[in-house]
Amino acid sequence: MSIQEKVPVAAEAPTRRKGYVWVNGEMKPADQAVVSVFDHGLLYGDGVFDTMFATHGYIFKFQEHLERFRRSLRATRMSLPIPESDLEQVILDTVAANGLREAYIKVVATRGESPEPLLDPRNTVPTLIVFVRPYLSLAGAGKRETGLSTKITATQRVGHAALDPRVKNLNYLNLVMAKFEAINANADEALLLDEDGFVCEAPGYNLFAVRNGVVITPDRGVLEGITRETVIEICGELGIPCTIGSIAPFDLFVAEEAFLSSTAAGLIPVTKVDGALIADGRPGPVWKRIDAAYDEMQRSGRHGTPIPA
Ligand code: PMP
Numbered sequence: 001m002s003i004q005e006k007v008p009v010a011a012e013a014p015t016r017r018k019g020y021v022w023v024n025g026e027m028k029p030a031d032q033a034v035v036s037v038f039d040h041g042l043l044y045g046d047g048v049f050d051t052m053f054a055t056h057g058y059i060f061k062f063q064e065h066l067e068r069f070r071r072s073l074r075a076t077r078m079s080l081p082i083p084e085s086d087l088e089q090v091i092l093d094t095v096a097a098n099g100l101r102e103a104y105i106k107v108v109a110t111r112g113e114s115p116e117p118l119l120d121p122r123n124t125v126p127t128l129i130v131f132v133r134p135y136l137s138l139a140g141a142g143k144r145e146t147g148l149s150t151k152i153t154a155t156q157r158v159g160h161a162a163l164d165p166r167v168k169n170l171n172y173l174n175l176v177m178a179k180f181e182a183i184n185a186n187a188d189e190a191l192l193l194d195e196d197g198f199v200c201e202a203p204g205y206n207l208f209a210v211r212n213g214v215v216i217t218p219d220r221g222v223l224e225g226i227t228r229e230t231v232i233e234i235c236g237e238l239g240i241p242c243t244i245g246s247i248a249p250f251d252l253f254v255a256e257e258a259f260l261s262s263t264a265a266g267l268i269p270v271t272k273v274d275g276a277l278i279a280d281g282r283p284g285p286v287w288k289r290i291d292a293a294y295d296e297m298q299r300s301g302r303h304g305t306p307i308p309a
Pocket of ligand 1: 051201202203204205206222223224225226227228261262263264
């Protein structure tokens with residue numbers, strides 16, 4: 001079983017979560033880790049984050065995740081309460097403290113607490129949180145086998161002129177609202193349009209379509225997903241044509257295949273859009289080849305940073 005097949009069994013009461021959380025310089029038991037109710041991350045979504053995973057004893061593409069996190073910090077003028085050069089070690093220490101070999105790793109930086117008036121972004125004391133959880137697939141049980149049914153939602157992705165989606169930021173409310181639209185339509189996942197009416201992302205996932213044997217992923221208005229980059233890399237290695245372009249709803253309706261990519265779920269086929277089957281409604285061969293190569297890449301430790309003992 002690959003790590004992406006792990007699905008929730010029973011919810012742990014949030015206040016009883018086990019493990020350790022690094023917060024503002026201290027490693028705390030998870031149920032004692034706190035931040036202020038006046039934190040800008042909570043009050044305004046004024047923060048950025050990154051999500052990574054570890055499997056087979058390695059953190060996958062750790063440096064790539066760190067670089068993306070630094071870009072998010074830079075683009076939002078966010079600072080850390082520690083020197084940026086210490087961040088890598090803090091994350092490694094938190095992974096080690098939690099003793100998990102297969103883990104979901106999250107690093108969150110917020111503008112923190114400010115003097116009043118509260119919305120003023122100046123003179124704040126920034127917050128940094130690192131936590132590690134057992135890895136559980138975002139996609140849910142059995143979805144790798146059946147594929148996801150999706151709904152193209154009325155809720156659009158926030159446009160780059162409002163808030164660039166390349167910043168991995170804490171403003172997920174529009175993604176949550178899109179998810180509710182999908183739930184109300186009895187679909188597994190939402191697909192959001194960009195301002196030009198092209199399909200860009202699902203909540204927490206990048207999107208791929210396969211048309212005429214070519215793998216396509218949107219060129220803009222999306223997060224620079226690490227898994228997306230990995231799919232492009234794998235296509236190169238396997239000699240599968242891959243282009244960065246645009247995906248209209250039309251392209252999905254007539255696609256041979258479609259799939260989503262995410263750190264928190266791996267590669268998940270999409271087999272239905274707005275009630276219509278994609279091709280024969282089953283996960284396709286191109287997805288299968290790329291997924292197998294992704295699994296092999298994780299097992300091999302290639303692109304992996306060893307988890308410290
Ligand atoms: N798009 C959005 C909006 C996301 O939140 C995520 C995952 N956090 C992705 C795409 C996938 O990115 P990655 O492959 O780096 O997990």
